[in-house]
Amino acid sequence: MSEGKTRALPASIDETVAMLGGEDYLAGRSLATVIFLALKMKRPLFLEGEAGVGKTEIAKTLAKALDRPLIRLQCYEGLDISSAVYEWNYPAQMLDIRLSEAAGVKDRKAIETNLFSERHLIRRPVLQALGEKGGPAPVFLIDELDRTDEAFEAFLLEVLSDFQVTIPELGTIKAEEPPIVIITTNRTREIHDALKRRCLYHWVDYPDAAQELEIIRRKVPQCAETLSRQVVAYVQKLRRLDLFKNPGVAETIDWATALTELDRIALDPETIADTLGTLLKYQDDIARVKAGEGERVLSEVKAELHATG
Structure with a gap:
């Protein structure tokens, strides 16, 4: 991918069909329409259907066709903020504390500011998708959301509404350009309406x-x-x-x-x-x-x- 450059979004439904077909993904007109609208309206696309019908492949195909990075959050039972969004590099923070003590630094506030800075922040998929700078917004795949619990769904509401996350020690981090968000679910459980309302929806069926x-x-x-x-x-x-x-x-x-x-x-x-x-x-x-x-x-x-x- 050329840094700082990206391919233009399709200008019509027919161009969307052709773009996907160019990557050997055969999309029916209804699917191509909702993909076109999601790209134009900058809305997340919620794809539901049986396992194995090609939902995940849509995100991969879009990333390839639009020449954008693909960031994938593979969901599972027990997924939490530290695995999905961010965590602090505790070993590096402990090392900084010892070095500060050895250097005789006694300003507690200065030590804390240094500890909770960007250089100690480990970015997980959600933060990676929102924090891309200097290049095209990525395709962000939230795969098999139905495997997570309702608490994680509730967290995603801020991400999908404003394309931002709040880190208590740093403040709010907002995407310069909204990523192209693709959410998939195999419908092993129902996803809350509050999350669905933030998305365009499509049921992906088996091909004829x-x-x-x-x-x-x-x-x-x-x-x-x-x-x-x-x-x-x-x-x-x-x-x-x-x-x-x-x-x-x-x-x-x-x-x-x-x-x-x-x-x-x-x-x-x-x-x-x-x-x-x-x-x-x-x-x-x-x-x-x-x-x-x-x-x-x-x-x-x-x-x-x-x-x-």
Whole structure:
């Protein structure tokens, strides 16, 4: 990335579609529209959907397409301010205290001012996203927010409202330019309305067959056309079986890649059984497919593809 420079934001929805497509992310018009509006309005974008539908990839694609740094806050249960925002470098502070004592410094206020200064501040993702200076504002990905608790959500309200955080010892730090904020959630719990109101919202669904086939063509270009069509049709049908965990787009890509590495040009029951671990991640789902559902689905896929030519 060229320091101090950045690519221009798309000027229309069509340009947004083209920009994402240039990085091999196929976005439908509704998704492209909300991304365009989030960029224009400088509002956070809240993306909700099942795991594996490409929510996180949107932030990565935007960072790449706009030539901006990507700062990622991976959320988890128990995430706190010291891990997400900042903490003080205690070993360095203790060393400064000892050096001050050795030098005979007795001004307590001067010592405290030195201890709680920028040079002892360890910036975590939130502060990094707000504190970028001299360059383009980053893309700030808050990934899987539903894994955190409501207390952390409440903290984020200040960040998303005013793009600032308050550090008691230093004061308020405000972003010179608001970062491009992408928030994702797999909806394992509901996020509070107060946070959602600060964002533009979009539900990211699984791609349809035509979109997923084009994704395979782009991501696994060495995959035979017949195999690509069978893989996509097979995965699309699996998602209708009410499995414990439906395969996402990443799993479809992995499966197509694995089958290509095995020099397969078409699906067969034995190959499916041997490679299900690249597509499904729960034993109950794998056992169900191996027990007969898989062969039935394959028969339907081949019959449908044969009928459509």
